Amino acid sequence: MTDPSNRVALLRSRLTAALAPVELEIVDDSARHAGHEGARSGGGHYNVRIVSEVFEGKSPLERHRLVYDAVGDTMNREVHALSIRAYTPAEVARE
Amino acid sequence: MSDPLQRIKEQVEGNPVILYMKGTPDFPQCGFSSRAAQALKACGVDFAYVNVLADPEIFENLPKFANWPTFPQLYVNGELVGGCDITLELYQKGELQPMVQQAAQGAAKPAES
Numbered sequence: 001m002t003d004p005s006n007r008v009a010l011l012r013s014r015l016t017a018a019l020a021p022v023e024l025e026i027v028d029d030s031a032r033h034a035g036h037e038g039a040r041s042g043g044g045h046y047n048v049r050i051v052s053e054v055f056e057g058k059s060p061l062e063r064h065r066l067v068y069d070a071v072g073d074t075m076n077r078e079v080h081a082l083s084i085r086a087y088t089p090a091e092v093a094r095e
Numbered sequence: 096m097s098d099p100l101q102r103i104k105e106q107v108e109g110n111p112v113i114l115y116m117k118g119t120p121d122f123p124q125c126g127f128s129s130r131a132a133q134a135l136k137a138c139g140v141d142f143a144y145v146n147v148l149a150d151p152e153i154f155e156n157l158p159k160f161a162n163w164p165t166f167p168q169l170y171v172n173g174e175l176v177g178g179c180d181i182t183l184e185l186y187q188k189g190e191l192q193p194m195v196q197q198a199a200q201g202a203a204k205p206a207e208s
Contacts (some may be wrong), residue, residue, distance in 0.1 A: 032126075060181045068164050075164040081127060082165070084180050 007044055007078045011071060015050060018070035022089055023051035029083070047083045055088045101158040107170040110143035111202035112195045115157055116167040117148050124148060127179035131167040134186040140199040171198045 008026050015024060030044035050068065055063045064088035070074060071082070107113055112135070118124030120132040135142050147154040147166055158164050161175040171194055176182065185191040191192040 014192075015134065060184060061177050063179065065162070065176060081125075083127075 005012045007074075008046070010025060010074060010078065011046060011048070014071050014074065015048070019050065019054050020049045021052040023049070023092070025049040042084065044079060045081045045083070046079060047085075050084045051085075051087045051089055051092050053089060055086050056090070060086070099152040100160055103153060103157060103160045106143070107143065108173045111198035112140060112142040112171075113170050114142055114144045114167055115145055115147050115153070115170075117146070119146050120144060125166070127165075128167045131169060131182045133171070134182055135184070135195065136193060138192040138195050140192075140195045142195065142199075160177045171195060172201070175205055 009029055011026050012024065013048060015049065016024075025048070027047040028044060029047050032045070046095065050067065058066070064084050067084050067086060071079060075082075114120075114128075114131060114135060116123060116125075116128035116132055118128055120136060125131055135198065142208070145153055147157060154166075157166070157168060157199035161168070161170075163175060163178065165178055167179055167182070169182050174195075176185070182191065195200070
């Protein structure tokens with residue numbers, strides 16, 4: 001198990017390598033969930049906001065799958081849960 | 096003991112709207128599960144749920160079923176809709192209610208052949 005302080009860096013490197021994001025924000029939200037029954041595995045909760053061209057033309061389900069695939073084996077080990085907001089650059093420009 | 100993946104298949108095909116969650120809608124044990132259940136409740140349709148913390152086999156095998164690593168998971172008409180974020184996004188866009196209402200009605204009145 002990786003040191004919790006390194007997990008954000010781990011997520012960042014995995015997501016950057018796989019999805020070439022133009023924006024990537026990862027917030028460690030673990031403290032808010034500490035101690036509850038669902039988090040007993042010890043993995044962290046993270047909020048991810050990611051903007052990438054690869055999401056173009058993809059449904060929310062497909063976008064989340066791409067993110068989960070990118071973080072791969074860290075899910076359910078270092079990472080207990082991700083809150084994902086995945087956008088295309090065009091969607092962000094419209095905001 | 097029946098195969099857990101087979102059991103999951105029967106659950107998602109036998110219930111038009113089913114939420115796999117940590118805890119129950121009235122006593123959720125994870126914020127993400129809680130929010131997904133709240134959104135479904137707000138849609139005003141009956142939905143089935145499975146408390147994955149009470150069923151270790153389902154807990155272990157559900158991520159493999161639809162290749163989705165986390166809980167909660169919402170299935171409508173046998174298809175994975177998504178987890179908490181997608182469920183809430185659909186709810187906020189006003190798309191969740193018609194989706195689950197249609198599914199619940201379709202189940203109550205089987206399509207005529």
